[in-house]
Amino acid sequence: MKETKMSTHLSGGRLNVAILQETMRKELLNLLQLCEGKKVTIWDEWLAGPVGLVAQYSLLKEHEVVDMFPLRPGSLPTISVKHIIFIARPKLELMDLVADYIHSLRTKQTSPVEFHLFFVPRKSELCEKHLKNRGVLSNLSIQEFKCDIFPFESDVMSLELQNDFRENYLEGDPTCLYNAAQALRTIQQLYGIIPRVYGKGNAAKQVWDLLCRLNKEEQVPRGATTSCIDQLLLLDRAIDFTSVMSTQLTYEGLIDELYGIKNSTATFPGHKFVSPDDASPEVTATERKRIILNSSEELFAELRDCNFTTVGPALSKKARVIKTQLDERHNDKSVQEIKQFVSRLPQMLANKQSLATHMAIAEYIKETTDTFDFHDTIQCEEDFLNCIDNDKACPFIEDLIATKQPLNKVLRLICLQCVTGSGLKPKVLEYYKRELVQVYGLNTWLSLCNLERCLLLRPQTGIRQYAVLRKTLHLTMDDSDANAKEKSYLSCKYVPLTVRLSEHIAKNKGWAGISDVLSNLPGPSLEELQSLQPRMTRRNSISSENSSSLETPRVVLVFFIGGCTYHEISALRSLSQQEDSNVEFVILTTKLINGNTFLEALMEAE
Amino acid sequence: THIRDALDHTNPGSAEASLISARECYKKGKNDLGASICEEARKLIKQQSSLQETYGESFVGLSLHDTVKKLLDHGEVKLADKLRSEYRMPDRRYWWLRIIALADKQDWTELEKL
Numbered sequence: 001m002k003e004t005k006m007s008t009h010l011s012g013g014r015l016n017v018a019i020l021q022e023t024m025r026k027e028l029l030n031l032l033q034l035c036e037g038k039k040v041t042i043w044d045e046w047l048a049g050p051v052g053l054v055a056q057y058s059l060l061k062e063h064e065v066v067d068m069f070p071l072r073p074g075s076l077p078t079i080s081v082k083h084i085i086f087i088a089r090p091k092l093e094l095m096d097l098v099a100d101y102i103h104s105l106r107t108k109q110t111s112p113v114e115f116h117l118f119f120v121p122r123k124s125e126l127c128e129k130h131l132k133n134r135g136v137l138s139n140l141s142i143q144e145f146k147c148d149i150f151p152f153e154s155d156v157m158s159l160e161l162q163n164d165f166r167e168n169y170l171e172g173d174p175t176c177l178y179n180a181a182q183a184l185r186t187i188q189q190l191y192g193i194i195p196r197v198y199g200k201g202n203a204a205k206q207v208w209d210l211l212c213r214l215n216k217e218e219q220v221p222r223g224a225t226t227s228c229i230d231q232l233l234l235l236d237r238a239i240d241f242t243s244v245m246s247t248q249l250t251y252e253g254l255i256d257e258l259y260g261i262k263n264s265t266a267t268f269p270g271h272k273f274v275s276p277d278d279a280s281p282e283v284t285a286t287e288r289k290r291i292i293l294n295s296s297e298e299l300f301a302e303l304r305d306c307n308f309t310t311v312g313p314a315l316s317k318k319a320r321v322i323k324t325q326l327d328e329r330h331n332d333k334s335v336q337e338i339k340q341f342v343s344r345l346p347q348m349l350a351n352k353q354s355l356a357t358h359m360a361i362a363e364y365i366k367e368t369t370d371t372f373d374f375h376d377t378i379q380c381e382e383d384f385l386n387c388i389d390n391d392k393a394c395p396f397i398e399d400l401i402a403t404k405q406p407l408n409k410v411l412r413l414i415c416l417q418c419v420t421g422s423g424l425k426p427k428v429l430e431y432y433k434r435e436l437v438q439v440y441g442l443n444t445w446l447s448l449c450n451l452e453r454c455l456l457l458r459p460q461t462g463i464r465q466y467a468v469l470r471k472t473l474h475l476t477m478d479d480s481d482a483n484a485k486e487k488s489y490l491s492c493k494y495v496p497l498t499v500r501l502s503e504h505i506a507k508n509k510g511w512a513g514i515s516d517v518l519s520n521l522p523g524p525s526l527e528e529l530q531s532l533q534p535r536m537t538r539r540n541s542i543s544s545e546n547s548s549s550l551e552t553p554r555v556v557l558v559f560f561i562g563g564c565t566y567h568e569i570s571a572l573r574s575l576s577q578q579e580d581s582n583v584e585f586v587i588l589t590t591k592l593i594n595g596n597t598f599l600e601a602l603m604e605a606e
Numbered sequence: 607t608h609i610r611d612a613l614d615h616t617n618p619g620s621a622e623a624s625l626i627s628a629r630e631c632y633k634k635g636k637n638d639l640g641a642s643i644c645e646e647a648r649k650l651i652k653q654q655s656s657l658q659e660t661y662g663e664s665f666v667g668l669s670l671h672d673t674v675k676k677l678l679d680h681g682e683v684k685l686a687d688k689l690r691s692e693y694r695m696p697d698r699r700y701w702w703l704r705i706i707a708l709a710d711k712q713d714w715t716e717l718e719k720l
Contacts, residue, residue: 402702404671430639438693441669442647 009296010154015228015555015586017151019190024054024147031143032063032085035116039083040067042101044094047087047120049263050150050160071097085116087145090124099134115140121148121182148183149588152264153295156569156587159183160263164590165237165562166601168203169454177203180561180590181210184232187557187588194232194557198505199526200518201236203561208234208526229586230554233505235498237562239521241456242466242475243496245416245595246381248567251311252293252304254365256566256594264294272360291357299354305570308369311362315355322352377409381416385476385494387467390421393428398435407440408603411447412595415456422467423460446604454602455522465520472517473500498560499571506556506575506583557586563593622648646670646693653689670695671703678707 010018028051032039041060043051048070057068066081071088086101088094102115117140119127131137149157164176184207188194199208237244248257259266270287295301299318303311325348329341368374380396383389394417400410414432418424424432436444451457470476476494504514511518511527518525558572564587572585625648632640654665654673661680665673670693677686683704690700708714 398696398698399702402699403706433639434643435696435699437643437647437669438695439669439671439699441667441672442643445643 009294009301010151015155015191015557015584017154017157017586020149020157021054021151023190024149024151025059027147028055028145029059029063031118031145032060032065034143035083035085035114037083038064038066038081039085040069040081041065041085041087042069042071044086044088044091044120045070045072046160046162047089049265050158051087051120051147053150053152053263054147071101073097073100082112083114083116085118087118087120090119090122090127092127092130095127095130096134098140099131099136102136102139103134116143117141118143118145120145121179122146146186148179148186150263152592155573155585156589158588158592159590161590163601165454165598168562169238170450170602174206176590177206177210177561180207180559181214183588184211184559185214187229191229193530194229195530196231196510197234197526197528197530198231198511199234199236200501200521201234201239201523201561203236203238203523204234205524205526207559207561208528228555229557231505231556233502233556233558234526235501235558235560236523237560237564238455239523240497241415241419242385243494243498243568244563244565244593244598245412245419246385246494247378248565248594249308249378250304250567250570251306251308251362251365252570253566253594254308254369255293255361256592257596258365258368260597261293261566261592265290265292267291268361268364272363273357291361297354299351299358303358304566305573308362308365311358312366315359315362318351318355319359322348322355326352377413380413382494384413384417384420385470387420387464387470390417391425391428393431397432401435401439404439407436407444407447408596408599410436411451411599415451415599418457420466421460422465423458426459429457429459443604447602450602450604451599456602468520469497469517472514473497475500496565496568496571498558498564498568499575502556502558502572502585503575506554506581506585554582555584555586557588560587560589563591563598564589565594566592622651625651650693671699674700675703675707678703679710 010016010021048068057065060068071086071094084105086098088098098117105113115136117131119142122144123142128137128142131140148159150160151157159176159179161176161179164179167173168176180203197208199205248254252261255261255266259268268289268291270289273289293300293304295304303314306314329338376396380394394413397410397413397417400413414424418429433445433448436448448457474495475497505511511525560568569587572587575581576584625644629641629644629648632638632644650670650673651666654668657665657673657677663676665676668676670689674686674689674695677689686703689695
């Protein structure tokens with residue numbers, strides 16, 4: 001019962017993401033059943049959150065998981081159960097921890113224990129070797145928990161790879177590309193073959209080539225049919241840094257920017273959540289409050305994609321509606337009416353509760369967005385996005401450096417200036433670098449080198465790609481275009497490049513018509529038809545599909561390789577909600593990111 | 607540029623040697639900025655260790671900016687000025703520092719004089 005309840009927010013769309021969740025959950029439970037009796041799981045900390053989206057603790061408990069611990073260095077509580085299960089990604093550091101655990105446990109425990117190790121999503125030769133060298137492989141039974149995609153929403157799935165962009169672009173480790181290709185295989189196995197494939201950027205091409213090779217190596221299992229997904233669009237993050245570097249101004253985006261959303265959960269300070277009927281207000285005020293944010297909550301589903309300026313009015317409107325609803329009870333009523341009212345009461349109270357929660361969150365956000373500092377930052381970003389003054393050293397950035405504002409914030413603006421200017425003038429770049437090293441220390445130099453290697457910072461070359469793209473793809477809106485009532489500095493005037501590309505793919509057939517745009521972006525472009533195996537192909541079905549494709553809504557899977565932001569998700573959603581649109585976008589990403597987390601991953605540790 | 611790894615271990619003593627070799631590498635690679643950054647960092651560490659002796663407080667490991675700030679906090683405007691010209695600190699940033707330092711000390715009369 002519980003299982004079906006918690007996944008309702010996944011099955012709303014045309015692509016039933018709940019199927020994915022169901023499959024992954026079954027895998028895990030099957031694996032757990034291999035070990036009879038009571039068991040304890042020890043988690044790779046990175047995985048605990050995402051796997052929670054697949055199977056919650058309560059479900060695991062039903063399968064005799066009596067306790068869970070994080071896998072981290074240090075001593076382990078004595079465990080007196082038969083099975084100990086490690087659940088970890090194939091990483092060497094983690095293998096060391098596993099080995100340490102087993103060694104330390106062996107010395108102090110007498111009762112027989114069976115060790116298991118589940119690799120997520122698949123095992124690696126190297127890790128097994130490493131375990132062998134540590135002398136623990138023979139004690140371990142190794143399994144694969146093939147969970148490579150985590151369901152977030154009915155239209156959002158993520159691979160949740162840690163540091164994938166860094167590994168690929170900085171350390172030259174293409175594991176994440178392999179994982180991405182495998183994930184696409186998983187999708188195609190579950191939902192069928194996607195007939196049309198487009199892509200842009202190096203990573204997109206690599207993933208596609210890899211997928212083709214994997215398909216050749218292992219035949220696609222029989223029974224594969226044409227997918228309900230009509231088009232696949234592979235996008236390399238490296239083609240569009242601008243959208244990451246600019247601050248997200250949607251409700252969900254701002255929550256992420258200011259408080260961070262991890263696995264659909266955000267944490268806030270408690271003092272605004274105190275309600276009058278709280279039993280112990282002091283406790284609530286000091287505790288940090290964790291809130292799950294997904295579209296199973298009606299109000300959040302409505303607000304998440306809105307620009308933050310519209311959130312306030314929406315909330316107060318909602319408050320009025322709820323108040324009038326609740327006030328109805330004072331009117332005289334027949335027994336019948338009261339009965340009806342009572343039956344609706346739980347729903348109304350839940351609405352009231354969620355309203356209070358979002359009021360509090362919105363207040364927190366407003367505290368930040370009302371500051372001059374925030375205002376100035378947005379103003380500065382907007383100038384860059386509109387190609388104003390991105391040739392010279394920006395005085396606002398200079399002041400930020402001089403007052404030693406957080407390095408992340410400064411770098412983010414400099415990177416934005418660089419990508420929108422299609423490079424910085426060598427003199428300006430050199431000036432910034434010297435300034436940053438003088439203020440933030442020599443360590444910054446290493447981070448700067450990293451950013452240069454990813455082409456986030458670079459000297460200017462001849463062509464101004466961004467300026468051209470801005471015009472041809474209408475990335476920024478003029479004030480005159482923008483709706484008059486939304487005219488506020490907070491309203492977002494920038495549409496991500498990736499979104500414009502997706503829009504084009506969804507509208508026209510393929511890349512045709514924007515070849516000059518594509519040539520302005522780095523990396524090769526990709527346009528392929530994926531056919532079924534010959535005997536599975538039915539000519540008439542395909543032709544009929546073509547004719548009907550204009551009427552029935554089509555589903556486009558957009559795969560962000562290197563991560564995507566909430567702003568981009570929101571923008572894609574609003575595209576499919578437009579009246580004349582017959583497209584639904586489903587998003588697959590290697591990770592959910594924002595400018596800060598993205599930069600942090602590329603920085604050198606202190 | 608592999609020497610940057612060595613550069614990471616900013617332990618006393620070894621730091622200077624690795625900075626010199628890093629500088630040489632940048633020179634070979636015709637990366638002028640890199641070379642001068644290394645050279646400045648090396649000079650700075652040297653000055654910091656002598657400062658450390660005079661004040662008995664730790665200076666090594668601080669950035670130039672923080673070093674100057676610390677000197678200003680001690681009221682050593684002359685020394686700070688010297689560092690500023692030596693490392694070609696932009697005026698804008700230096701004056702920001704002066705103002706912040708005086709404000710921290712709540713030395714409003716001095717702030718007025720600027």
